[in-house]
Amino acid sequence: MLPSLVPQPFDRPGWVYEEKYDGDRMLAYKEGDRVRLLTRNGIDRAPDFPHVVTAIQRLRPATLLLDGEMVVFDRKDVSRFQLLQQMTGEPTYAVFDCLFREGKDLRREPLTVRREWMEKSIGSNPLFLASRRLAANGIEAFRIARRRGYEGMVAKDLSSPYIEGRTKKWLKVKVHHEDEFVIVGYTKPAGSRLHFGALLLGAHFKGELRYVGKVGTGFDHKTLSALYQKFQPIVRSRPAVTDPPREKNAVFLAPRLVAQISYQEITADKKLRQPVFLGLRDDKSPEDVVLPGASA
Numbered sequence: 001m002l003p004s005l006v007p008q009p010f011d012r013p014g015w016v017y018e019e020k021y022d023g024d025r026m027l028a029y030k031e032g033d034r035v036r037l038l039t040r041n042g043i044d045r046a047p048d049f050p051h052v053v054t055a056i057q058r059l060r061p062a063t064l065l066l067d068g069e070m071v072v073f074d075r076k077d078v079s080r081f082q083l084l085q086q087m088t089g090e091p092t093y094a095v096f097d098c099l100f101r102e103g104k105d106l107r108r109e110p111l112t113v114r115r116e117w118m119e120k121s122i123g124s125n126p127l128f129l130a131s132r133r134l135a136a137n138g139i140e141a142f143r144i145a146r147r148r149g150y151e152g153m154v155a156k157d158l159s160s161p162y163i164e165g166r167t168k169k170w171l172k173v174k175v176h177h178e179d180e181f182v183i184v185g186y187t188k189p190a191g192s193r194l195h196f197g198a199l200l201l202g203a204h205f206k207g208e209l210r211y212v213g214k215v216g217t218g219f220d221h222k223t224l225s226a227l228y229q230k231f232q233p234i235v236r237s238r239p240a241v242t243d244p245p246r247e248k249n250a251v252f253l254a255p256r257l258v259a260q261i262s263y264q265e266i267t268a269d270k271k272l273r274q275p276v277f278l279g280l281r282d283d284k285s286p287e288d289v290v291l292p293g294a295s296a
Helices: 050-057 081-085 111-122 138-148 221-234
Strands: 002-005 015-020 024-031 034-038 063-071 092-101 128-130 152-157 166-174 177-187 199-205 208-215 250-263 276-281
Touching (some): 015 138, 024 092, 063 111, 208 250, 221 276
Antiparallel strands (some): 024 063
16 A cells, blocks of 8 residues: 655544655565565565564464564664665664454455554564654644654555555655656766766656656765676666766666665756665666656
8 A cells, every 4th residue: 555645734534644764665474484574566575684574473463464664763763764775773664554464354444443453463572663653633743754854744544444556545745855766877987986977867757768867976985886786787778768868978777776866856857956866776666666746
C-alpha cells in the first residue's frame, strides 16, 4: 500500500498522522522459523539484517506478515537513508501494518484493527518500532515533522482496508524533497576528482525517459570507486533518455540503476535544483521511476 503525494498538510476526522521514515520499505514474512524481508521489487534482504530476522523469529505468532521500513536513526532520532546504506548504526524495523497473522488474512480489516494486531505482534523488542504518530491534528503533526527534521508525514484513513498499490487512503506530505531517479550516465572526472564527475539522471514523463539533470555532490572516494565499478558493465554508446544533455564528456549507461536524491525543487523546465546523491536503491525498478508530480 503506497501513499499518494499531496502538496500541503491537512486535517480530517478519522485520519491519523505518522512520521515518514527515510529508509527501505520491506514486508516481513514469518512462517515458523523462516523469515524473509522482501523489498518492493521482491528482493529478499534478510541476509543483510540478521539481528532483525532473529527478533522476528522469536515473535509469538507462527505465521505473520508485517509491513514496515528498515531504518537507521541519527543522534537526533531522525531516520537517514545514507546511514542505512552505509550500515552506520543499528538498523530498526519501523512497523506500521499487519496483513496476516496466525492464518488470518487481515487486509480487509480497517487500519484500526490491523494496527492493534501489529502492536500485539511486535511486543517491546527494541529492534522494532511501532510507527510514531505525531499529533491528533494533521496541521500540528506536520509542524512537528518539520521542527524535528523528519522527511515528512504520512496521513492514513483509519477506516481503510489494505489496498495494494498507490492509494489516496494514505497520503504523504514532504518536508524535504527526496525521490528516486534513474542513473542514465556520468561525466568524466576533472581536476583531482577520480572515476567520474557527476551522475546524469532521468525519470519517466509522458511515457518517455527524460533527462532531469546531473548530481555531483554527496560522494566520498569509496562511493565514487564502488559506483564506477558498477557502471562499467552497463556502458552503452547511445543515451537512454529521449532528450540527452549536451555534455562533451558524457558516458551513457543502460537505465538499470536507481539513485536516491535529495533536492531543493524541480524547476519549470523539469530539472533538479541543488541535488545531492544519497545512495543506490535496490527496492525500486527503473521502469517505476516517474518524475515527481507527474504520471508515467
